[in-house]
Structure formats: structure tokens, C-alpha cells
Amino acid sequence: MLLTSSLADASRLQFALTAMYHWLFVPLTLGLGILIAIFETKYYRSGDESWKKLTRFWSRIFAINFACGVATGIILEFEFGTNWSNYSWFVGDIFGAPLAIEGIFAFFLESTFFAVMYFGWDKVSKGFHLLSTWLTAIGANLSAYWILTANGWMQNPVGVEFNPLTARNEMVDFWSIVFSPTTLSKFSHSVMSGFLVAAIVVIAISCWYLKKQRNREFSLRSIKYATVFGLIAIFALMATGHTSAVTVARTQPMKLAAMEGLYRGENGTPFVGFAVLNPKKTFDNDEKPYLFNISVPKALSFMVDFDFNTFVPGISDIIEGGYTYKDANGVEKKALSFQEKVDRGNMARRALSLYAQYKDDQDTVKRNEILSQAKVYLDDNFEYFGYGFLKSPEESIPNVPVTFYSFRIMVMLGGYFILFLIVCWWLTKKKILEKKKWFIFFAILSVPLVYICAEAGWVVAEVGRQPWTIQDLLPIGASVSGVSSSNVWTTFIIFAVLFTTLLIAELKIAFNQIKKGPDGIKWN
Amino acid sequence: MTTYHFLQLYWWAIVSILGAALVFLMFVQGGQTLLWGVAKTEDEKKLLLGVLGHKWELTFTTLVTFGGAAFASFPLFYSTSFGGAYWLWIIILLSFVIQSFSYEFRSKEKNLLGKKTYELFLLLNGIVGTILIGVAVATFISGGNYAMDKMNLTVPSSNIVSYWTNNYRGLELIFKPFNLLLGVVVFLAARTLGLLYVYNQTSRMEGDAASDIASRCQSKLKITGVGFVLFFVAFVVCMFLQTGYRVDVSSALFNGVDGPLNAEPYAYLHNMLSYPWIAAIFLIGVVLVLSGLFRSIIKGKSAFYVTGLGVFLAVAALLLCIGWGDLAYFHSLNDIQSSLTLYNSSSSLYTLKTMAWVSLAVPFVILYIGYVWKKMTAK
Numbered sequence A: 001m002l003l004t005s006s007l008a009d010a011s012r013l014q015f016a017l018t019a020m021y022h023w024l025f026v027p028l029t030l031g032l033g034i035l036i037a038i039f040e041t042k043y044y045r046s047g048d049e050s051w052k053k054l055t056r057f058w059s060r061i062f063a064i065n066f067a068c069g070v071a072t073g074i075i076l077e078f079e080f081g082t083n084w085s086n087y088s089w090f091v092g093d094i095f096g097a098p099l100a101i102e103g104i105f106a107f108f109l110e111s112t113f114f115a116v117m118y119f120g121w122d123k124v125s126k127g128f129h130l131l132s133t134w135l136t137a138i139g140a141n142l143s144a145y146w147i148l149t150a151n152g153w154m155q156n157p158v159g160v161e162f163n164p165l166t167a168r169n170e171m172v173d174f175w176s177i178v179f180s181p182t183t184l185s186k187f188s189h190s191v192m193s194g195f196l197v198a199a200i201v202v203i204a205i206s207c208w209y210l211k212k213q214r215n216r217e218f219s220l221r222s223i224k225y226a227t228v229f230g231l232i233a234i235f236a237l238m239a240t241g242h243t244s245a246v247t248v249a250r251t252q253p254m255k256l257a258a259m260e261g262l263y264r265g266e267n268g269t270p271f272v273g274f275a276v277l278n279p280k281k282t283f284d285n286d287e288k289p290y291l292f293n294i295s296v297p298k299a300l301s302f303m304v305d306f307d308f309n310t311f312v313p314g315i316s317d318i319i320e321g322g323y324t325y326k327d328a329n330g331v332e333k334k335a336l337s338f339q340e341k342v343d344r345g346n347m348a349r350r351a352l353s354l355y356a357q358y359k360d361d362q363d364t365v366k367r368n369e370i371l372s373q374a375k376v377y378l379d380d381n382f383e384y385f386g387y388g389f390l391k392s393p394e395e396s397i398p399n400v401p402v403t404f405y406s407f408r409i410m411v412m413l414g415g416y417f418i419l420f421l422i423v424c425w426w427l428t429k430k431k432i433l434e435k436k437k438w439f440i441f442f443a444i445l446s447v448p449l450v451y452i453c454a455e456a457g458w459v460v461a462e463v464g465r466q467p468w469t470i471q472d473l474l475p476i477g478a479s480v481s482g483v484s485s486s487n488v489w490t491t492f493i494i495f496a497v498l499f500t501t502l503l504i505a506e507l508k509i510a511f512n513q514i515k516k517g518p519d520g521i522k523w524n
Numbered sequence B: 001m002t003t004y005h006f007l008q009l010y011w012w013a014i015v016s017i018l019g020a021a022l023v024f025l026m027f028v029q030g031g032q033t034l035l036w037g038v039a040k041t042e043d044e045k046k047l048l049l050g051v052l053g054h055k056w057e058l059t060f061t062t063l064v065t066f067g068g069a070a071f072a073s074f075p076l077f078y079s080t081s082f083g084g085a086y087w088l089w090i091i092i093l094l095s096f097v098i099q100s101f102s103y104e105f106r107s108k109e110k111n112l113l114g115k116k117t118y119e120l121f122l123l124l125n126g127i128v129g130t131i132l133i134g135v136a137v138a139t140f141i142s143g144g145n146y147a148m149d150k151m152n153l154t155v156p157s158s159n160i161v162s163y164w165t166n167n168y169r170g171l172e173l174i175f176k177p178f179n180l181l182l183g184v185v186v187f188l189a190a191r192t193l194g195l196l197y198v199y200n201q202t203s204r205m206e207g208d209a210a211s212d213i214a215s216r217c218q219s220k221l222k223i224t225g226v227g228f229v230l231f232f233v234a235f236v237v238c239m240f241l242q243t244g245y246r247v248d249v250s251s252a253l254f255n256g257v258d259g260p261l262n263a264e265p266y267a268y269l270h271n272m273l274s275y276p277w278i279a280a281i282f283l284i285g286v287v288l289v290l291s292g293l294f295r296s297i298i299k300g301k302s303a304f305y306v307t308g309l310g311v312f313l314a315v316a317a318l319l320l321c322i323g324w325g326d327l328a329y330f331h332s333l334n335d336i337q338s339s340l341t342l343y344n345s346s347s348s349l350y351t352l353k354t355m356a357w358v359s360l361a362v363p364f365v366i367l368y369i370g371y372v373w374k375k376m377t378a379k
């Protein structure tokens, strides 16, 4: 069955595979880098060798993980060309720039100073080593900024104009892309999730030492710092999660509706705390949306607009149109129905066809006349260009259960981590953490949970925006390369085997290094 | 010349410089091919991988940045070549992916696949990666089987802008003699530089392992270095004999955007001769390579930096000569008129301008890389 499915599905699955593996490794790099830099700053200031031990041990874990992030990252970058070549032309004028900037500004910083951080203990001065560690950590986070600029732009394509002569979008405002609200909330939320992952990993490994009654000083110290770090991260995650939701409500109402399993909105829409979705529900039947639900009245309206009575459209509303909403500039507008959007998308495409036909016409007068008229049509309708590729309303709806449950998983685990970290902080303060065997159990359990939480976040963001690669402008089906799906399936299998092997090897090596502990490692 | 075209030339130059830097930095890959042949015992392997170990990421990052810069400045190349010659690029990618974790994992216990496997990965990267990058670059001159029409986006059923017209998807490119010739040249260049670098490092170290490696490097260099020069000369001669395709800017409709392309025998030779300063850079590069090899093979001195600079200059000059002068830099074997040129494949004026500002950071990047290199590398 898999082999007969479409090229678009195969390409998506391959990208999802690479991205999810990549995001297994990256968050730890983002957070642990900063933590290590803090430890080393302590060492630099105090000269106390035990801080150095801390720095070096966590650097070792950092390095093993880092290598895997690099391996999966390069594939992602080149996949835009190999598997999404139409996309790469349609928006390459915008999308390429952050990738190049990431290379020039961030990757070189990261990789150059990583070499010093890891191999340079005996080769450079203490001060220069410290600087290198900070630069590595900053480089990693900077690179996250640029790639999230690219990702944020796909979800909220600002700062561009469509050029019909080249049949692509062209950048007209760099800064509005770099500082778009989507990018800012994505960056802060993702980076903070990386900090949380690092905090949890450090706490868990240290707790395991405590359980084994070894490396006591080392572990308590690591826990103390990681807990504060984690607490900062989790509160920041709540705040930035909130701003993310506000941005989504403005720019991707369909995603928000899917996150909430919301089919019909009202003035004062409730927020669903937990629910079981009704599998029979579709946008055009009268089934109840939930089999069971616990909701907070009017909360969703308040969360996305600070107004208990704001209308939040549901999936059926968005398909049918007709409600009023505020656009990005705060202007009230009437929402179009799916069919109206498709019509306008088709109009834009027909206008572009006229361009294709007449742009090289020898008759200058005729050419100019036709092109200028086509331009008017194109400009008027371009914001719905992507709808011209869609056939049925279903195609414009993301997978609701996946988006809905992933969102619940992320938020509920977020709640769990607040509790966990507060307890951890309190136990540390009271100096009784070692004695609480149950806590150590939860600490270790938290490691898989935090990774699930972070992956769930990306599932919300990426499944929730289907079918678009560029919101409203280009759907998945029109983004792919002209390869056959069997080719993509082959590379999918190769990547799946390779990454899984890589992950197993990484875990085995990391577990072994952890078992040896800070005292058992030979520094070479 | 319009500002737009100036920036297209500028960005082709940046991409050329990154490409040349990449070929130079592939001394790391070349060094990896010395596993087993030069570094035989565990001590020797450890030493070899130790001197390469904190350099490989620089090469890797350059490759990634090269990809990013190509995407940002010539997105149509990115989508046409990567999306079309699918398997060629996927194999190149895989050969670099297996490198990225091997340095770190090889020396660790319980690494699942065993030391040997990671060494094999590094060796494969050194051989396959270098040869195929050479093949990919050769297609700038020999072209590819693709068709491209930007307006395909308006066709509902088949809206792919550029697609490969055969089912080998780039695999066929590997078996074209001209492409393979450049593949071998790049491989030999990397190995020569690898030998020189490893010699440079190990000859300053103490201990049996170091001196064994150094003396083996010295003796291998004779064949590899001479082979490199011979194959390089053969490639340059073939390149200058090739036909190129030049845009007839004068009869273009829109400012040279879509001018017709005309076949021109010896186009690359003409191009080189019409830019005397590029020819000069090329010649300086060749002379540096020759003198470096002379110093090292005949006089037994260490000449990594001289030879490396020579390779860098020669490659940069050749790449410049491929894209400048209105030549198509990746022509379509199916339909010459849909070939990629700097005009029709570049980003918009605004993006190129923005990126030109960004490129001002490059010297600064080079400066700190140089500084760290000095600190971390044995003198």
C-alpha cells in the first residue's frame, strides 16, 4: 500500500522522518551548550577543579549528541532541493537567504569554536577556552534563529511580492521577515524547549548517580543549576506558548481550529482542557465534535484575543466563510468560503497563464495591455493562489486528531514539568532529594517525556498547517520535485535505517559514558 | 552593466570562492583515504584521526554554507540540479552523513558497529565524496538531462518547474568520462593535500607512530602528486576543448533575462582569455601547486599551505570562468534554450543586495577561523 501512495506523501514522510530525528538531537545542543558555558564560567571565576570536571563531563555528552545533529541537519538542508524543488524555486528568493546566513553567521561560529571547546583544553588559555564555549553555545542558538526564520516565514509569508515574469515570490522586506511575530514566538518557544530538555537530561543523569550512591557532589551541583535553568525555561515556555497561540490564531485559523478540535466557533469559545474526539465528526455533518470533554468556558477567546467574547472560527466556519475577522493590520474583514478562495486562486493562476503566453509577444502594444490587465487580476487574487491547486474542502483541513492530541500532550506535559521542577527545587533546597527514591524514578521517567513533549510541539506546528508548505500560497502537492515516488521511498528507507542505527549507537555510547561517569573518563 | 547583473556576477564569485575553499578543505577527506594504507596500527590511526579530527567540521560547514549560498543566490540551480540529479546528490549527502559521526563514535566503547565500520565510513567519505563532488561540478560544463519552464506552475496536471528527463536521475552523470575525469582530479587533489597536511603535522611530532606516518606520506606523495598533476592537465585540456553556450544578450527581450543561447566551440578557453586576470590567477595557482609539489617531493620539505593555496586559486579561477561572460553554467542537454544562466536562475535584485551586505561578514569569519586554526594546529 505504501508504495502506491503519492509522491507528495512519500516526500512528506521523508521530511518528517529527517526533521523528527533532527529534533531528537538539536534541543539538547541548544540547552546543554548554555549550561556548560555557565559551569565553565564558574570554573573560570573560582579556579575550582570540580567545576572543570562538571564542564568536561557534560561537554562529552554534548559532543556525542552534537555529531548526530550535524548528520541529520545536512540532509534537511539539501532535501529542500532534492525533494521540494518546485518549492525551492517558488520561494527560494526568500527561503535561501536565512539558510545562507545560518551558514555564514552561525555554523562557522559553532563548528570553529566547538573544536576549541572540545579539543582545546591544553592548547589555548583558560579565558579563550571559556570564550569558545560561549561562542559554541551562542552559535547553536543563533543557527536556530535563522532556520526558524525560514520556518516562520512559511507559516506567515510576509515581506514578499509575487513576480509574474519569474513565476516566483520575491523578497521586498528583509527585516519584516526576520522579525515577524511568527518567527519571534517560534524562536523563543523552540529554544526554551531546548533549555528544558537539557535541564531534564542533566537532572535525570545526576539523579541516577545519586541512586547509585556515587558522584554525590557532582550530581547535587548539576541538579541545583539545572533546576533553576529548567524553571526559567518552563515559565518562558508557558509565556511563549501563549504568544505562539495568539499568532497562530491570527495567521493560521485552520491550525488553531484543528488544535482545539473546534468545528463551530461562537462569541466566547471555550478552551478544551481534555477531550476525546468523535471519530465520526466531519466538517459537513452534525455529529458532536467530542465524545467527552472538559472545557473552560470562553477561555479560548480570551487566550487568543484578551476578550472573552471574540469569535474564534471553527473548521466548518472556515470552510463556509461569512464571519468577520480582523486581519494582520487589525482591519475587519468578511471571511471568504473555501469555494470563493478556490475561485480566486484559479483567477490568479489564469492571470499568470496570460503572462506565460504573452510575456514574449512581439507586439509591444498588445503585450503591455494584456500584461498590465493580468497583473491587476494577479495582485487582487494572489493571496489565495494556493487554493487554485485544491479540489475539495477536505484537502484544506489538516489531520485533526493528530494535531489535537499532540497539542494536548505538549500542554499537559508542560504542566507536569512545572510540578516536577518545583518539587525538585524544593527537595534540593531542603537537602532531602537523595532520600526520595520516588523522585529519582520520576526524574528518569521525565527524559522520554520531555522528548515526547518537544516532538509533539513540532507535530502540532507542522501537521497543523497542512496542506500548506507556504500558508495559502503553495500546497504540498505543488511543492515536490519531479522524481518518482519509488525513488523517494528508497531514500526514505535508507534514511530510516541509517538514522535509527545512528540513534541506537548514540544511546549506547552515551549510556556507557554516563556509566563511566565523570571520574571514569580518560580525557584525551 | 546593471547593478543586478553586477550582483549576479558577484554572487557567482562568492559561490566560486566557497567551492574552491571546499576543494581545498577536502584535504580532510584526502587524509581519511590514508587509513590502512598509511596509518596501519591502532596508534597510527589514532594519530591520523587526531590531526584531522578538529578540522573535519570546517570542511563540513563549508559544504553546508556552499549549499546555502547556492540556494540563496541561484535558487533555480538548487531546484534543477538537486531535484533532478536526485541520486547523485543523495549519494554525496550520504557519504558526508556517515562522516559526521564517525570521528566521534569510532574511539568510543560500545559503539554498536565497531571501530572498523567507522573507519570504513571515513574511507568511503574520502573516496566517494570527493569523486562525486568532482562529478557534480563537472556537470557545470557537461550539462544535464533536464527540462525547465518556470511557467509550468500554471499547468494544473504537471506543475513541476524543472524535471529530469531520464529515469537514472543523475546516476548516469557518474559514468560520463568527462565528469568522472574531474571526479578523479578532485579525489587526487584531496589526497595530495591530505598527504601534505598529515606530513606537515606528523613530521613535527615525536614518537614512532608519527615518524612512520610521515615517512609513508612522503613516499606516497610521489605517485599521488604526479598523478594529480597529470589528470589535472588532462581535465583542463578537455575543458578548453568543450563547447559552451553563450547568451546573446543583444537580442534579449527583457534586459538580457531571456536571451537566446548560442553554441560556441572552445567557449571556456575564450572566456579564460577574455578575462586576463582570471587567467593570471589560474596560472599563479598552477605554479604554486607545481612548486609546492616540487618542494615536497624533490626537496622533502613540507608544502601543505603553498600547494593548498595553489589548488584554491586554480579552482576558483576555473569556476569563475564557467559562469561569467554570459555562459550557461549548467546547460540542458534536452533543450539548450532552457539552460541555466546567471540571468535566469538568480535571486531577485533585492535578495542579492541583502545577501551582498551579509557577505561582508565573510572576511571576519575567515579571520577568526584563521586565528583558531593557528592556535589549534601544531606549528
Ligand code: HEM
Residues within 6 Å of the ligand: A155, A185, A186, A187, A189, A190, A193, A196, A197, A237, A238, A240, A241, A242, A244, A245, A248, A255, A410, A411, A413, A414, A415, A417, A450, A453, A454, A455, A456, A457, A458, A459, A460, A461, A462, A464
Ligand atoms: C505549557 C504550555 C504550552 C503552550 C500553550 C504551548 C503552545 C504551543 C503552540 C501554540 C505551538 C504551535 C506554534 C505554531 O504552530 O506556530 C507550539 C509549538 C511547539 N511547542 Fe509548545 N506550548 C507549551 C508547552 C511546551 C513545552 C513544555 C514544550 C517542550 C518541551 C513545547 C515545545 C514546543 C515545540 C518544540 C513546538 C514547535 C515549534 C514552534 O512552533 O514553536 N511546548 N507550542
